[in-house]
Amino acid sequence: MKLSKRLKTIAHMIPEHKNVIDVGCDHGLLDIYLTDMRDDIRVLGVDVSHISIASAKKNAHFYKSSNRVMFEVSDGLDSVSVRDEAIVFSGMGSHTILNILNRVKLNGNPLIIGTQTNVDLLRREIVKKGYFIAEEKAIFDKKWYVIIRFEMGSATYSDLQYILGPFFLQNLEYMEYLYQRERKIVQKRGRKTTLLKQLEKIKKETK
Secondary structure, eight states, X not given: OXXXXXXXXXXXXXXXXXXXXXXXXXXXXXXXXXXXXXXTOOEEEEESOHHHHHXXXXXXXXXXXXXXXXXXXXSTTTTOOOOSOEEEEESSOHHHHHHHHTTSOOOSOOEEEEESXXXXXXXXXXXXXXXXXXXXXXXXXXXXXXXXXEEESOOOOOHHHHHXXXXXXXXXXXXXXXXXXXXXXXXXXXXXXXXXXXXXXXXHHXX
């Protein structure tokens, strides 16, 4: 099965020996890939779209994964019984993800989240729920995505780490993307953003 770099990255960030709930599963390709990759996994894909769920079921039948992956229509996790599964979110904004999480009681579930918007807000709010950032990757798959694995536990982060992620120096290519993005913002506004000033300082320190 051909899977995007983004979804493959998410798949390989899921902890071993954990079943999965995939929120916003779309056509179910990540879920089918997971059952092909791991013999010990069961996956539940949920989506608010009846059309997407119907497509996911057809794909599961085509790839002969129907015995270990199930699909249900659900608005977020509203219709799901959450136990100790790893919960995956991809393809939706941070505000939507946080709204879904605020409506469910978590049981220390690992959270693997891929988002493009308001990543700093996402980090802050999930850390408030008693999580820490166990792993984070910035990948380019036609555009940049940040994928974070949160685990239950405590940690303290600086404002810069909330904005850029605690592992930001591990990916200088992504840092350069952010730097160029902020420079374009300066051209429109006529003044440097706080983030650009921080990035300029980091660039000098890492030369």
